[in-house]
Every structure is written in C-alpha cells, then in structure tokens.
Amino acid sequence: MDGGGEDDRGVIKDGEWAGWRTWEGSDPFEDHAGPFYFRYDADGTPRCAFRAEKKHMNGGGFMHGGCIMTFADFSLFAIARDALEGQHSVTATLNGEFVGAVPLGALVEATGEVVRAARSLVFVRGLITTGGEPVMSFSGVIKKRGPRK
Amino acid sequence: MDGGGEDDRGVIKDGEWAGWRTWEGSDPFEDHAGPFYFRYDADGTPRCAFRAEKKHMNGGGFMHGGCIMTFADFSLFAIARDALEGQHSVTATLNGEFVGAVPLGALVEATGEVVRAARSLVFVRGLITTGGEPVMSFSGVIKKRGPRK
Amino acid sequence: MDGGGEDDRGVIKDGEWAGWRTWEGSDPFEDHAGPFYFRYDADGTPRCAFRAEKKHMNGGGFMHGGCIMTFADFSLFAIARDALEGQHSVTATLNGEFVGAVPLGALVEATGEVVRAARSLVFVRGLITTGGEPVMSFSGVIKKRGPRK
Amino acid sequence: MDGGGEDDRGVIKDGEWAGWRTWEGSDPFEDHAGPFYFRYDADGTPRCAFRAEKKHMNGGGFMHGGCIMTFADFSLFAIARDALEGQHSVTATLNGEFVGAVPLGALVEATGEVVRAARSLVFVRGLITTGGEPVMSFSGVIKKRGPRK
Numbered sequence: 001m002d003g004g005g006e007d008d009r010g011v012i013k014d015g016e017w018a019g020w021r022t023w024e025g026s027d028p029f030e031d032h033a034g035p036f037y038f039r040y041d042a043d044g045t046p047r048c049a050f051r052a053e054k055k056h057m058n059g060g061g062f063m064h065g066g067c068i069m070t071f072a073d074f075s076l077f078a079i080a081r082d083a084l085e086g087q088h089s090v091t092a093t094l095n096g097e098f099v100g101a102v103p104l105g106a107l108v109e110a111t112g113e114v115v116r117a118a119r120s121l122v123f124v125r126g127l128i129t130t131g132g133e134p135v136m137s138f139s140g141v142i143k144k145r146g147p148r149k
Numbered sequence: 150m151d152g153g154g155e156d157d158r159g160v161i162k163d164g165e166w167a168g169w170r171t172w173e174g175s176d177p178f179e180d181h182a183g184p185f186y187f188r189y190d191a192d193g194t195p196r197c198a199f200r201a202e203k204k205h206m207n208g209g210g211f212m213h214g215g216c217i218m219t220f221a222d223f224s225l226f227a228i229a230r231d232a233l234e235g236q237h238s239v240t241a242t243l244n245g246e247f248v249g250a251v252p253l254g255a256l257v258e259a260t261g262e263v264v265r266a267a268r269s270l271v272f273v274r275g276l277i278t279t280g281g282e283p284v285m286s287f288s289g290v291i292k293k294r295g296p297r298k
Numbered sequence: 299m300d301g302g303g304e305d306d307r308g309v310i311k312d313g314e315w316a317g318w319r320t321w322e323g324s325d326p327f328e329d330h331a332g333p334f335y336f337r338y339d340a341d342g343t344p345r346c347a348f349r350a351e352k353k354h355m356n357g358g359g360f361m362h363g364g365c366i367m368t369f370a371d372f373s374l375f376a377i378a379r380d381a382l383e384g385q386h387s388v389t390a391t392l393n394g395e396f397v398g399a400v401p402l403g404a405l406v407e408a409t410g411e412v413v414r415a416a417r418s419l420v421f422v423r424g425l426i427t428t429g430g431e432p433v434m435s436f437s438g439v440i441k442k443r444g445p446r447k
Numbered sequence: 448m449d450g451g452g453e454d455d456r457g458v459i460k461d462g463e464w465a466g467w468r469t470w471e472g473s474d475p476f477e478d479h480a481g482p483f484y485f486r487y488d489a490d491g492t493p494r495c496a497f498r499a500e501k502k503h504m505n506g507g508g509f510m511h512g513g514c515i516m517t518f519a520d521f522s523l524f525a526i527a528r529d530a531l532e533g534q535h536s537v538t539a540t541l542n543g544e545f546v547g548a549v550p551l552g553a554l555v556e557a558t559g560e561v562v563r564a565a566r567s568l569v570f571v572r573g574l575i576t577t578g579g580e581p582v583m584s585f586s587g588v589i590k591k592r593g594p595r596k
Binding site for chain 2: 026033065071073094097098
C-alpha cells in the first residue's frame with residue numbers, strides 16, 4: 001500500500017514543497033525546528049526533507065545536532081506511518097550517529113524502513129543525507145499507546 | 150575543580166537564571182530550542198536547566214522529543230566541558246531513552262558525568278528530570294577535533 | 299527493599315562467590331560466556347560480577363566486546379529484577395559504549411539503576427568497571443511479555 | 448573492490464562453510480560464542496553467518512541476546528574490513544534493537560554497510576536476519592588505533 005495515497009489532507013499545493021505533506025495540526029516546536037516534509041514514492045518508500053535555514057544552524061555555522069535529531073524523530077513517525085495505524089504513539093528510544101555536517105541552504109533528506117512492527121513497539125531505522133552524502137544514521141523504537149482520541 | 154569557576158564570562162546577572170551560564174556567542178538553533186543554562190556545584194557536579202515554554206511543545210501539548218534531544222546534546226558539552234579543554238568538538242553519537250513527559254511551564258534539569266575522557270573521544274552519560282521525575286536517560290560520544298581557531 | 303532477600307534459592311554457598319546468586323535453571327550461552335553473579339546490598343543496590351578467564355578473551359588478549367555486552371545484558375535483568383515482577387521479559391534494546399579494556403584475571407563488576415519502570419517497558423542504565431576503572435556504560439529497554447508459565 | 452578477494456587466507460575449504468572466511472588467529476571467546484563466518488559478494492556486499500547451536504541458546508531455548516550482540520560485534524568488523532585498512536581497531540559503541548527470536552538450528556545471517564569512514568572513526572550499520580525475518584538492527588562505531596604491530 002502507498003502509505004500516503006488515501007487522501008490529500010496535509011498535502012502542500014504550491015512552491016518548493018508542492019506534493020509533499022506535513023502532519024496536520026500545529027506543532028510549535030517543529031514549526032521552528034522545521035518545518036519538515038514527507039511523502040511516499042509509488043512503491044511506498046518514505047521520503048522526508050527540509051531545507052537548512054539560518055535558524056537551524058549552531059554557533060559554528062553548521063546545522064545544530066539537535067535540529068538533526070529533531071528531523072530524525074520526525075522521520076521515525078513518517079517512516080512508521082502505516083505501522084502505527086493512526087494510534088497515539090510516542091518515541092521510546094532514539095539513537096543517532098553524526099557522520100557529516102550540513103551547511104546553510106542545503107537540502108536535507110531522510111529515508112528508512114520499519115525493521116519490525118510488533119504489537120505495541122515499532123522498530124525503525126533510517127539515514128539522513130544531504131547532496132548524497134551521509135549526515136546521520138539513526139534508529140529508534142516507537143511505542144503505540146492506544147487509539148487516538 | 151569547579152568546571153565553571155575560572156571567570157564569569159557568560160554568567161547571567163539577573164532574573165530566574167542569575168548565576169547560571171550560557172555558551173558565549175550566538176547559536177541560532179539553541180536560541181529558539183532553548184535557551185538552555187548550565188552551572189557547576191562547588192564539587193564540580195554539572196547542572197543544566199531550562200523552563201518549558203509553549204515553543205518547546207509538540208502537537209500533543211507536551212515537550213517535543215527533538216527539544217529534549219537538543220537539551221541532551223547541549224548537556225553533553227556542559228558535562229564534558231573540562232574534559233574538552235576548550236578544543237573544537239562535535240557530537241559523534243547520541244542515544245536517548247524517553248521515559249517521561251514534560252508539561253508546559255515545568256523546570257527541566259539535567260546532570261551527568263564523564264564516563265571516560267580518552268585522547269580524542271569523550272564518553273558522557275546523563276539524566277534529564279523534571280520535578281524529580283525522570284524524562285530521558287542519555288549517553289553520547291564527543292569527538293575532539295583539535296584546537297579551536 | 300532488598301531485591302534478593304526473600305529466599306536463598308540460587309545463592310552460592312562456597313568459594314569466591316559465596317553469598318552471590320545466579321539465575322536458577324540452565325542457560326547454555328551464559329554457562330560459557332559467564333558464569334555471571336549478582337547480589338543486592340542492604341539498601342537494594344544491585345551488584346553484578348564475574349572474573350575474566352581465558353575463554354572470555356579476544357584474539358588480542360583482552361576481554362571480547364561480545365562478552366562485555368553479554369554481561370551487560372545479564373546485568374540489565376539483575377538490575378531490573380524487582381521491576382520485572384517475575385514476568386517473562388526480553389531485551390528490546392541494548393546500547394553500550396566501550397571505554398576501557400579488561401585483562402585476564404580481572405574482577406569485572408557492574409551496577410546500575412532502573413530509570414523508569416513503566417507498565418510494559420523497563421528502562422535501565424548501568425556501568426561496568428574493573429578495578430574502579432570504567433569498562434562500559436550501557437543502557438537498555440526490557441519488554442515485559444506477561445506472566446511466566 | 449571485493450573486500451575479500453586478494454588472497455585465500457582464512458577461507459574454509461570444506462563442509463557447510465566452504466568458501467566462507469574466518470578471522471585468522473585464535474579468538475577464545477568467538478570460538479565458543481561462534482564460530483562466525485564472513486564472505487563478500489562479487490559487488491563487495493558483506494555477508495556474515497553462523498548456525499544456531501545449543502551452546503548459543505538461553506534458558507528459554509532461544510538464542511541468547513549476548514550471542515546475537517557478539518555476532519553483531521563480529522559483523523561490524525567484517526562490514527568495515529576495507530575501511531579499517533588492516534589497522535588495529537576497537538569497538539567504541541554498539542547499539543542493538545532486538546526484534547525477533549532465533550530458534551535452535553536456524554541459519555543466522557548479517558549484512559550491512561559502512562555509513563562513513565572518517566580518519567579515525569568508522570560508522571557502520573547492519574541487520575541480522577534468520578530465514579528472511581529480522582532479528583536485530585544494529586549500529587556501531589569502530590575506532591582505529593593505528594598500525595597493527
């Protein structure tokens with residue numbers, strides 16, 4: 001199944017991100033740390049992306065590790081979207097290895113896969129890149145908390 | 150040794166955070182994701198803290214995991230400050246286990262220790278809490294890159 | 299509470315490990331990778347230990363990383379013993395940072411704490427040392443699977 | 448480049464593992480926890496494998512987590528073999544998520560990739576499977592220590 005195909009709620013209509021999605025509803029932290037976008041290829045492969053702005057940088061002029069981790073956390077849920085079945089879910093663990101820097105203006109991308117979707121835990125791993133170069137390898141566990149109210 | 154005692158550069162003079170420090174210089178991402186503060190007890194124990202504002206929250210009304218990870222990344226460097234000897238340093242790995250939620254207005258604190266300071270790698274672990282309850286257990290490796298220009 | 303005080307099943311009676319415990323029942327892998335021992339201080343602090351034998355060494359003459367990880371995995375369950383309430387439980391995640399080597403003949407010790415015991419997940423962190431020097435910082439998540447048959 | 452093509456030292460000649468390699472020299476811990484094998488496809492893809500014997504099992508009759516972690520640690524070095532350039536190298540970090548059980552007699556396989564080979568650190572991630580089902584997702588950092596004596 002195409003994880004993003006059932007409807008077009010949350011799909012961006014115009015500009016650089018036309019055809020990409022955001023989560024519906026407001027998320028104050030991601031509004032600043034991002035905004036981050038996701039979509040799915042025809043074969044279901046998840047794609048997450050955003051563009052490095054000045055507000056994402058650290059004091060050294062490269063993307064802050066916390067911004068990269070925030071994008072990894074966002075990507076966990078985009079990658080696991082189908083497996084989470086719309087349930088209320090929270091990050092239980094998130095591990096990241098920082099392997100490359102992101103300069104201002106760069107397009108930052110992530111993809112990954114569900115390693116296993118168990119009854120209450122979903123195990124995900126992914127890779128963040130920019131310009132084809134690796135930025136962070138990450139893995140995490142999402143805990144399903146039950147039906148979303 | 151008091152890791153922060155040699156001078157008072159970066160020490161806040163007034164308000165809720167009087168006596169706490171921030172890193173000198175501008176960090177666009179932490180200015181929003183934080184601001185975060187640190188100080189050292191007389192025995193050298195590192196203390197990091199900040200207060201949960203609306204901008205730190207996720208769509209569910211609790212602190213965003215990315216904000217908590219960003220504070221963990223900040224804390225790594227505050228905890229390792231002496232061991233880094235002022236060298237230019239970067240996060241190599243950061244692992245976090247999310248164990249508790251942070252509501253709006255809460256004081257969020259972190260402490261931790263250098264597990265080992267090797268020649269080029271510094272291994273750190275720490276714990277983030279709020280109101281005495283655990284929020285995140287984290288560990289990370291910092292890579293020293295050489296003298297700061 | 300003394301996590302190990304209720305009875306003396308599994309308590310070693312003689313020799314170097316008198317007063318220490320092992321898990322009851324056979325565990326073929328730990329019989330060789332270990333054997334590992336645990337006990338609890340009067341205040342409930344968990345203590346795990348074993349002595350480095352030739353069979354634990356790698357080709358370089360120091361303890362194999364896999365042996366240290368196996369001891370960390372053993373220690374997770376000793377540290378979390380009370381929180382697991384006798385339920386059938388499995389390791390969900392295990393993270394380790396290797397910070398020091400263990401020579402032949404050394405006494406290897408571990409201690410740690412339950413960071414949080416949730417309904418189905420127990421979060422643990424610990425530290426392995428030898429002769430007072432750190433060997434590995436570790437953290438892990440144990441998943442409770444339900445009553446033991 | 449075919450990571451294993453330059454010569455046939457360490458290549459098994461007969462039996463189930465004909466054509467696979469082992470590390471040269473003795474490794475007391477892996478002799479028991481394994482033995483583990485590796486080879487490289489024509490395109491350089493690393494393959495690691497072993498067969499689950501009784502000695503690898505835990506008290507519940509499935510493969511011990513420590514055995515799986517030991518195989519992950521072995522696999523790190525087989526995956527990174529070219530990047531390590533024959534240097535003396537040690538595991539700095541190893542993270543694993545346990546997602547499936549391994550029964551007695553199963554063939555256990557691993558593959559993975561070097562995410563980034565930096566000057567002194569090599570970042571690796573991999574996946575352990577059995578019968579096409581995931582067993583463990585792992586990632587780790589290897590530290591190069593300098594020329595092998």
